[in-house]
Amino acid sequence: MKIFLRLYHFIWLHKWPFILGSIPMIIAMILNNISPFFVKWLTENAQAQNFEQASFLILIFAVLLVTANFLENLGYFITDKNMVRTSNTIAHAVLTHIHDLDFAYHTNKSSGKLISLMKRGDDAFFAYYDIINRQLLNLSISFGMMIFAFTTLKATYLFSVAILVLLTALVATFLIKINIKKRQAFNEADDEVSSARVDNLVNFDTVKYFANEEFEQNRFAALLKTWNQRLQAYFFTFRYFDGLVGNLINLALVGIMYLALVDLSQGQISLPDFLLVSTFAMTLFPKMMHLLFSMRELAKKHTDLKTYLELLDEPIKVNDPEQAKALSKIDGEIEFKEVDFAYENKQAILRDFSLHIRAGEVVALVGFSGAGKSTVAKLLMRMYDPQQGEVLIDGINLKELRRVELRKFIGVVPQDPLLFNNSVYFNIAYAKHQAKRQEVLAAAKAAQVDDFVRDLSAGYDTIVGERGIKLSGGQRQRLAIARVLLEKPKIIIMDEATSSLDSASEKIIQQAFWQMVRDPKDPKTSIIIAHRLSTIMQADRIVVLDQGKIAELGTHSQLIKNKGGIYQKLWSLQRNGFIGDGESDSQK
Numbered sequence: 001m002k003i004f005l006r007l008y009h010f011i012w013l014h015k016w017p018f019i020l021g022s023i024p025m026i027i028a029m030i031l032n033n034i035s036p037f038f039v040k041w042l043t044e045n046a047q048a049q050n051f052e053q054a055s056f057l058i059l060i061f062a063v064l065l066v067t068a069n070f071l072e073n074l075g076y077f078i079t080d081k082n083m084v085r086t087s088n089t090i091a092h093a094v095l096t097h098i099h100d101l102d103f104a105y106h107t108n109k110s111s112g113k114l115i116s117l118m119k120r121g122d123d124a125f126f127a128y129y130d131i132i133n134r135q136l137l138n139l140s141i142s143f144g145m146m147i148f149a150f151t152t153l154k155a156t157y158l159f160s161v162a163i164l165v166l167l168t169a170l171v172a173t174f175l176i177k178i179n180i181k182k183r184q185a186f187n188e189a190d191d192e193v194s195s196a197r198v199d200n201l202v203n204f205d206t207v208k209y210f211a212n213e214e215f216e217q218n219r220f221a222a223l224l225k226t227w228n229q230r231l232q233a234y235f236f237t238f239r240y241f242d243g244l245v246g247n248l249i250n251l252a253l254v255g256i257m258y259l260a261l262v263d264l265s266q267g268q269i270s271l272p273d274f275l276l277v278s279t280f281a282m283t284l285f286p287k288m289m290h291l292l293f294s295m296r297e298l299a300k301k302h303t304d305l306k307t308y309l310e311l312l313d314e315p316i317k318v319n320d321p322e323q324a325k326a327l328s329k330i331d332g333e334i335e336f337k338e339v340d341f342a343y344e345n346k347q348a349i350l351r352d353f354s355l356h357i358r359a360g361e362v363v364a365l366v367g368f369s370g371a372g373k374s375t376v377a378k379l380l381m382r383m384y385d386p387q388q389g390e391v392l393i394d395g396i397n398l399k400e401l402r403r404v405e406l407r408k409f410i411g412v413v414p415q416d417p418l419l420f421n422n423s424v425y426f427n428i429a430y431a432k433h434q435a436k437r438q439e440v441l442a443a444a445k446a447a448q449v450d451d452f453v454r455d456l457s458a459g460y461d462t463i464v465g466e467r468g469i470k471l472s473g474g475q476r477q478r479l480a481i482a483r484v485l486l487e488k489p490k491i492i493i494m495d496e497a498t499s500s501l502d503s504a505s506e507k508i509i510q511q512a513f514w515q516m517v518r519d520p521k522d523p524k525t526s527i528i529i530a531h532r533l534s535t536i537m538q539a540d541r542i543v544v545l546d547q548g549k550i551a552e553l554g555t556h557s558q559l560i561k562n563k564g565g566i567y568q569k570l571w572s573l574q575r576n577g578f579i580g581d582g583e584s585d586s587q588k
């Protein structure tokens with residue numbers, strides 16, 4: 001029921017084409033169902049040898065049919081518009097909702113599954129629309145006219161029709177329930193197959209590196225086997241549906257005709273009325289059969305449409321506040337206050353973590369891999385909410401700001417930047433759509449993107465491939481840095497942003513970075529996460545993160561004096577500037 005309400009909520013958003021299209025359609029359906037009456041009237045005239053009037057009736061019949069055809073086409077033409085627009089509205093709503101969903105959802109989702117689910121859902125919507133708003137409507141009108149015709153005759157006809165409808169509905173409901181179950185089971189298998197396909201497409205290189213083509217093919221074959229079994233089981237439900245329900249209707253058709261014949265032989269009804277009943281039975285029952293097949297289709301699509309629309313119910317864990325604080329400018333002060341955080345209630349990553357960063361300050365985060373450095377950055381971007389404590393910008397809890405607004409103040413160069421399968425230019429300008437070409441190119445130059453773009457076949461118009469696969473890790477990093485240089489946000493997070501660069505390019509990029517950050521007119525608050533300690537010596541303060549807590553805090557010169565401290569250990573470990581990729585103590 002909920003799904004119907006939902007569907008009609010969307011359909012009603014474009015109500016005028018729906019209403020204006022339905023009117024001619026309903027008139028056409030009434031006209032199309034009028035033929036049994038003509039059979040009766042023609043017979044009456046023929047019996048009375050009144051052939052002139054009979055020809056006139058045929059003429060009227062012809063005019064009505066042509067009119068019906070025209071109105072039907074007109075109705076379809078107009079409601080098609082409503083149908084297509086509604087489908088777009090739903091697709092749009094689903095994408096918007098998916099954008100609204102938090103990081104946790106996106107790290108758990110399977111793109112392959114989602115794509116097949118959305119595709120099936122969209123197909124199901126068209127089928128639903130057609131079956132309910134057209135076929136079901138048509139049948140209701142046919143039924144209405146038959147009931148109207150039968151009221152003038154013996155009650156037995158009406159009574160038999162009522163029993164038939166009831167019986168068929170009962171049997172059909174029972175069968176459709178089984179059918180839906182089988183369909184759900186099949187959909188699950190279908191999602192698995194689709195998910196495996198996408199996984200293989202995305203990880204094509206890993207498959208090749210390990211020469212695991214055959215392994216993957218076998219894995220896929222096993223999934224296909226289940227897929228096949230479930231599809232067969234699903235198909236089978238149609239066989240007994242068609243057998244049972246189909247014959248129920250066939251029997252009813254013959255039964256009513258027989259009843260009418262008996263009545264005719266006993267003189268209880270006239271020949272024209274006998275023909276009226278028979279024609280109705282003969283035209284209506286096949287239609288009913290057709291409708292039942294459509295109901296079967298509807299049942300199949302029900303699951304698809306339901307899962308599709310249920311995407312809209314996926315809870316948003318990181319929400320915008322009802323009344324957000326509007327911020328046009330910030331100073332860039334950051335505070336983590338007694339923050340506890342764990343991913344999906346697993347092991348704690350941050351425990352009672354407190355850190356105050358002044359506006360314009362540059363703070364470096366250091367620690368072993370897995371210590372929680374990137375997690376700190378994600379909390380500041382409000383990709384997740386901490387379980388305890390709060391994160392503040394300029395003294396305002398992040399939860400009081402709209403997410404898009406908050407994120408506009410922050411620029412991130414992620415650990416492993418992924419790009420859109422579009423041009424180099426598009427990917428840089430993504431940070432600031434209104435930027436002039438000159439600005440984009442200047443940022444590209446400062447981030448050393450210019451350097452490698454010159455060697456690309458189409459320069460800035462070169463397409464970078466899915467997720468940026470045609471570029472090297474270092475090139476992708478440079479591109480991501482160019483974005484932030486272009487965006488010039490008030491708060492900057494560099495998450496191992498230069499880890500894949502050679503020392504020469506790193507030096508030049510560092511220069512551009514510090515220039516932007518230390519701009520005396522507009523200093524930026526920054527968090528630099530780095531493996532290479534040489535890159536963070538200039539930071540105002542260095543935070544050493546260990547087991548979810550701050551182990552050490554101070555400037556470079558203070559920390560290296562701290563004998564036995566982690567920072568000092570790391571510093572002596574990496575004579576040439578690298579932390580060995582050890583594990584944090586918490587993971588041992």
Ligand SMILES: Nc1ncnc2c1ncn2[C@@H]1O[C@H](COP(=O)(O)OP(=O)(O)O)[C@@H](O)[C@H]1O
Nearest residue numbers: 107343349367368369370371372373374375376
């Ligand atoms: N989306 C996630 N879901 C569950 N656990 C995660 C997720 N992201 C990171 N983790 C875990 O949290 C810990 C800290 O990760 P992270 O902050 O990325 O570490 P760092 O950046 O210091 O190397 C790691 O043990 C990692 O496995």
Ligand SMILES: [Mg+2]
Nearest residue numbers: 373374375415
């Ligand atoms: Mg990290």
